[in-house]
Amino acid sequence: MIRDITIGQYYPTDSVIHRLDPRVKLASTMLFLISLFLTESIVGYVFAGAALLAVIRISRIPFKYIVRGLKAVVILLFISVSFNLFLTPGEEIFRLGFLKVTREGLRTALYMAVRLIYLIIGSSLMTLTTTPNQLTDGLEKSLGFLNKVHVPVHEIAMMMSIALRFIPILIEETDKIMKAQMARGADFDTGNLMQRARAMVPILVPLFISAFRRAADLAQAMEARCYHGGAGRTKLKPLRYERRDYIAYLLVALYLVVMVVTRWL
Amino acid sequence: MKIIDAVHVFFDYMRKDENDKIEEISPALSDMNLEIEKGSFVCVLGHNGSGKSTFAKMVNGLLLPREGSVYVADMDTADDELLIKIRETAGMVFQNPDNQIIGNIVEEDVAFGPENIGVPTAEIRDRVDEALEAVNMTKYKDRSPGKLSGGQKQRVAIAGVMAMKPECIILDEPTAMLDPKGRKDVIRTVRELNKRDGITIVLITHYMEEAVDADRVVVMDGGRVVMDGTPREIFSRVEELKALRLDVPQITELAYELRKAGMPVPCGILRKEELEEVIMELLFEGDKGSCDSTDTDGTEPDLGTDGTEPDLGTDRPEQDLDTDREDKSEGACQ
Numbered sequence: 001m002i003r004d005i006t007i008g009q010y011y012p013t014d015s016v017i018h019r020l021d022p023r024v025k026l027a028s029t030m031l032f033l034i035s036l037f038l039t040e041s042i043v044g045y046v047f048a049g050a051a052l053l054a055v056i057r058i059s060r061i062p063f064k065y066i067v068r069g070l071k072a073v074v075i076l077l078f079i080s081v082s083f084n085l086f087l088t089p090g091e092e093i094f095r096l097g098f099l100k101v102t103r104e105g106l107r108t109a110l111y112m113a114v115r116l117i118y119l120i121i122g123s124s125l126m127t128l129t130t131t132p133n134q135l136t137d138g139l140e141k142s143l144g145f146l147n148k149v150h151v152p153v154h155e156i157a158m159m160m161s162i163a164l165r166f167i168p169i170l171i172e173e174t175d176k177i178m179k180a181q182m183a184r185g186a187d188f189d190t191g192n193l194m195q196r197a198r199a200m201v202p203i204l205v206p207l208f209i210s211a212f213r214r215a216a217d218l219a220q221a222m223e224a225r226c227y228h229g230g231a232g233r234t235k236l237k238p239l240r241y242e243r244r245d246y247i248a249y250l251l252v253a254l255y256l257v258v259m260v261v262t263r264w265l
Numbered sequence: 266m267k268i269i270d271a272v273h274v275f276f277d278y279m280r281k282d283e284n285d286k287i288e289e290i291s292p293a294l295s296d297m298n299l300e301i302e303k304g305s306f307v308c309v310l311g312h313n314g315s316g317k318s319t320f321a322k323m324v325n326g327l328l329l330p331r332e333g334s335v336y337v338a339d340m341d342t343a344d345d346e347l348l349i350k351i352r353e354t355a356g357m358v359f360q361n362p363d364n365q366i367i368g369n370i371v372e373e374d375v376a377f378g379p380e381n382i383g384v385p386t387a388e389i390r391d392r393v394d395e396a397l398e399a400v401n402m403t404k405y406k407d408r409s410p411g412k413l414s415g416g417q418k419q420r421v422a423i424a425g426v427m428a429m430k431p432e433c434i435i436l437d438e439p440t441a442m443l444d445p446k447g448r449k450d451v452i453r454t455v456r457e458l459n460k461r462d463g464i465t466i467v468l469i470t471h472y473m474e475e476a477v478d479a480d481r482v483v484v485m486d487g488g489r490v491v492m493d494g495t496p497r498e499i500f501s502r503v504e505e506l507k508a509l510r511l512d513v514p515q516i517t518e519l520a521y522e523l524r525k526a527g528m529p530v531p532c533g534i535l536r537k538e539e540l541e542e543v544i545m546e547l548l549f550e551g552d553k554g555s556c557d558s559t560d561t562d563g564t565e566p567d568l569g570t571d572g573t574e575p576d577l578g579t580d581r582p583e584q585d586l587d588t589d590r591e592d593k594s595e596g597a598c599q
């Protein structure tokens with residue numbers, strides 16, 4: 001299951017979406033997420049879903065690949081949906097023992113589920129089509145103004161990029177350590193919550209040690225390659241807006257207008 | 266002209282407690298002296314803890330000597346102002362490929378170095394393409410490094426260094442985590458860079474086979490250079506190497522054992538072909554010898570009617586030699 005996380009992974013194909021300026025994708029994703037909370041109507045969600053589907057199609061990423069990413073967050077989804085389902089007061093439809101399901105609860109739970117799914121697909125779509133380097137370049141450039149108030153934008157961007165690069169490596173390592181501990185008789189699947197939590201300790205300790213060692217190695221490798229912060233750095237692929245980027249902004253603006261309008265439908 | 270010059274270098278690793286008091290000192294280099302000629306291919310050997318990695322980090326200015334100096338192309342690594350220039354001149358490749366690839370796409374990783382030193386965009390593009398071509402990884406330029414094999418990752422790391430247009434590359438056990446195929450690819454790449462582009466190569470390794478084709482082999486022990494010479498010279502001194510807990514290439518070992526057993530095999534055989542040639546020569550002689558001294562079944566093995574094993578004539582004369590020439594064996598080569 002842990003390998004199924006697609007958020008933060010890059011899916012290399014060539015598509016217009018891949019080639020868009022990362023700033024466009026960042027802004028669009030933000031706006032998309034906000035738009036999900038603008039609307040309250042079915043029409044709005046259907047429209048947002050259609051827009052999302054269209055982008056997935058254009059991005060040439062297999063739909064299955066994206067859906068697989070959802071599996072990793074199924075529990076989160078389940079919890080938030082059940083909270084909304086059972087804890088929203090209102091007109092009762094039916095009850096299961098002490099749990100009662102209300103019309104409002106059903107509605108919010110459904111909306112919540114849709115929002116979360118859209119949200120996850122939307123943001124993973126961004127990382128799937130944008131290399132972490134581009135992503136951090138985009139962040140660095142769009143947030144560059146924060147430098148003036150002494151926020152180390154470049155450093156934060158660099159840290160994010162590296163964190164993203166090491167996610168798959170650490171996941172693989174977790175897998176390996178788990179198997180090694182299982183071979184020694186460790187049991188991760190039975191027992192109560194406490195016991196299970198305790199069973200994780202022999203995984204976390206070696207994982208942390210190895211992560212620290214990797215960090216030290218990486219720092220050294222970066223230094224050896226003349227890294228000395230953001231000052232005076234140039235780029236292989238500097239960010240420059242093209243025509244397609246302006247078109248994308250326009251389309252996103254149109255999308256937003258429609259979403260706002262659906263509020264009153 | 267020398268590209269690397271270490272002069273009386275001392276270095277200790279120190280562990281300090283919270284109050285900056287020294288808890289433990291482990292000396293890593295003590296009076297290390299080494300000059301490396303521009304354009305040469307030098308292999309550094311030495312058992313675990315002999316100070317090889319420490320030396321490598323000195324050349325790159327990642328560590329600074331406690332005493333003595335290290336010069337890279339006449340630049341003192343202790344000079345802060347020159348540090349970037351030094352790292353540009355002498356690039357470094359580490360053991361673990363996963364922990365030295367920074368970019369999330371092969372070509373972005375290769376570009377990391379040039380980006381850091383402020384090379385203009387158009388030139389970065391050229392350098393990246395050239396570097397990937399030099400290590401034969403052009404067709405992987407858009408891949409994610411995580412999906413490459415170990416040997417390919419190491420070649421990407423080498424490309425990352427090449428993109429800085431270095432004069433010298435130090436490789437610290439670049440093949441230690443690779444399978445035989447990856448190992449061969451990496452070594453071939455490094456050798457090509459040396460021959461074709463004249464890049465000085467300092468290869469630290471535990472695989473003796475990789476040292477065979479070097480111009481020069483340097484053996485370290487206890488933080489200093491203890492042996493220095495051509496591969497043939499060094500690997501002739503089998504006893505000395507063993508005392509330093511080092512092996513020799515398998516073929517050299519075989520030749521050494523054969524000589525110890527009494528065969529007149531010369532010292533410092535490095536390649537399979539050489540040993541083959543020597544054995545063939547001996548065989549030829551040995552055949553004649555057996556002709557003169559014993560009955561004919563040695564020369565015409567296919568007869569095999571008189572009850573003796575019909576040897577194929579390859580191992581049989583060797584046995585003859587083994588016994589015949591024991592007294593003539595030469596002393597140790599050292």
Ligand SMILES: Nc1ncnc2c1ncn2[C@@H]1O[C@H](COP(=O)(O)OP(=O)(O)OP(=O)(O)O)[C@@H](O)[C@H]1O
Pocket residue numbers: 278279291292293311312313314315316317318319320
């Ligand atoms: N980070 C460190 N902290 C403390 N001591 C260290 C550190 N790194 C190395 N040493 C010590 O310094 C000495 C030289 O180590 P170095 O890593 O240079 O050896 P090496 O020849 O590269 O060995 P190997 O073949 O295992 O890579 C060893 O005694 C080692 O224990």
Ligand SMILES: [Mg+2]
Pocket residue numbers: 317318319437438
């Ligand atoms: Mg080492």
